[in-house]
Amino acid sequence: MAIEVRIPTILRTYTGGEKAVTGDGSTLADVLVDLDSRHPGLRERIVDEKGLRRFVNVYVNDEDVRFMGGLGTGLKDGDTVTVLPAVAGGSADGPEAASAPLPLGFGS
Amino acid sequence: MRYDSLVDSVGQTPLVGLPRLSPSADVRLWAKLEDRNPTGSIKDRAALYMVQAAEKDGSLQPGATILEPTSGNTGISLAMVASQRGYKLICVMPENTSVERRQLLEMWGASIVSSPAAGGSNEAVRVAKAMAAEHREWVMLYQYGNPANAAAHYETTAPEILADLPTITHFVAGLGTTGTLMGCGRYLREKVPGIQIVAAEPRYGELVYGLRNLDEGFVPELYDESVLTTRFSVGPAEALRRTRELVEQEGIFAGISTGAILHAALGSASKAVAAGERADIAFVVADGGWKYLSTGAYAGTLEEAEAALEGQLWA
Numbered sequence: 094m095a096i097e098v099r100i101p102t103i104l105r106t107y108t109g110g111e112k113a114v115t116g117d118g119s120t121l122a123d124v125l126v127d128l129d130s131r132h133p134g135l136r137e138r139i140v141d142e143k144g145l146r147r148f149v150n151v152y153v154n155d156e157d158v159r160f161m162g163g164l165g166t167g168l169k170d171g172d173t174v175t176v177l178p179a180v181a182g183g184s185a186d187g188p189e190a191a192s193a194p195l196p197l198g199f200g201s
Numbered sequence: 202m203r204y205d206s207l208v209d210s211v212g213q214t215p216l217v218g219l220p221r222l223s224p225s226a227d228v229r230l231w232a233k234l235e236d237r238n239p240t241g242s243i244k245d246r247a248a249l250y251m252v253q254a255a256e257k258d259g260s261l262q263p264g265a266t267i268l269e270p271t272s273g274n275t276g277i278s279l280a281m282v283a284s285q286r287g288y289k290l291i292c293v294m295p296e297n298t299s300v301e302r303r304q305l306l307e308m309w310g311a312s313i314v315s316s317p318a319a320g321g322s323n324e325a326v327r328v329a330k331a332m333a334a335e336h337r338e339w340v341m342l343y344q345y346g347n348p349a350n351a352a353a354h355y356e357t358t359a360p361e362i363l364a365d366l367p368t369i370t371h372f373v374a375g376l377g378t379t380g381t382l383m384g385c386g387r388y389l390r391e392k393v394p395g396i397q398i399v400a401a402e403p404r405y406g407e408l409v410y411g412l413r414n415l416d417e418g419f420v421p422e423l424y425d426e427s428v429l430t431t432r433f434s435v436g437p438a439e440a441l442r443r444t445r446e447l448v449e450q451e452g453i454f455a456g457i458s459t460g461a462i463l464h465a466a467l468g469s470a471s472k473a474v475a476a477g478e479r480a481d482i483a484f485v486v487a488d489g490g491w492k493y494l495s496t497g498a499y500a501g502t503l504e505e506a507e508a509a510l511e512g513q514l515w516a
Contacts, residue, residue: 148420155435156431159426
């Protein structure tokens with residue numbers, strides 16, 4: 094089972110600069126454990142004892158796993174996992190912010 | 202239709218069918234044309250409601266000054282409403298913001314305070330907060346945490362959609378301040394059992410995320426995950442492709458964020474087709490494409506347009 098996991102810039106110190114790494118496992122939780130065996134420290138930047146960290150979003154094939162099975166979300170060969178910092182904005186254009194740190198997402 | 206003034210004409214926008222992009226007679230897409238609001242975006246609704254709420258609770262007195270760190274549609278909407286109601290508006294925006302935005306804001310009478318480009322929106326917020334601390338009499342409406350933002354959609358946008366489309370099964374909108382999705386989502390969940398509330402959020406290129414710290418993210422105070430059925434991340438390539446399909450096939454000239462919303466709406470449509478279920482999917486056209494012409498989104502090949510958007514906050 095080859096699952097491509099896209100890594101945000103801030104976490105590439107754990108992947109030797111690689112933008113994407115390949116993991117193995119039938120759930121998101123399994124894949125993160127598998128990745129951590131080769132990239133120690135990566136997993137705990139994404140999850141804590143309560144589950145996904147508050148300001149981290151994880152998507153399987155572009156859908157937010159918080160609305161799927163969370164860390165238990167099932168994965169199959171060829172799925173793509175994307176890890177991104179949680180960001181937000183307004184709606185429908187422009188850089189926008191109302192509270193530091195910089196919110197992204199839809200402008201407002 | 203006749204109104205006493207421009208501000209009174211906010212809302213009551215058309216809901217139009219998409220005969221070509223809808224996959225079948227049983228699975229149909231409907232566009233809520235929010236670009237038909239007075240300043241051309243859905244933000245007119247939130248701006249008007251936030252101002253009215255502040256007038257009602259007394260925090261906004263005649264002749265008062267409103268301060269908001271904004272360079273986008275909310276700023277433009279607030280500038281129009283403020284000009285019509287006799288308030289001053291000060292927008293704090295990064296100095297590298299496009300000349301079109303600056304001109305639009307000034308046209309409606311807003312003053313602009315520039316913050317250093319290097320700090321981006323972050324710096325604009327810092328400057329605005331420092332100014333607010335020095336001028337306690339100024340009013341910051343704060344759209345990310347202002348319940349009147351969501352209330353505008355609970356009380357106007359969603360009832361309009363439901364009246365026009367009683368058979369609605371899905372509502373799809375962009376996730377920014379989250380006001381549209383929270384307000385419409387709550388109203389529609391109360392009225393339509395089983396309705397799906399779908400969020401589309403933009404996924405930018407590497408340059409934009411940069412070295413953003415994972416421990417210091419931002420989640421708007423208005424956001425309540427339980428209102429949503431699901432949430433899709435949409436990249437610039439898909440957003441651009443859908444923006445162009447919308448104008449080429451249906452004649453609707455929309456901003457790029459609408460392309461991202463349409464992409465999520467079409468994804469919901471595909472799921473309904475695969476499941477053999479009927480669906481009436483309403484999605485939001487947040488604004489028109491005019492303000493984004495200079496981004497290159499509508500010219501050349503999709504690859505060229507995507508390259509032009511790299512590093513930009515396109516939604």
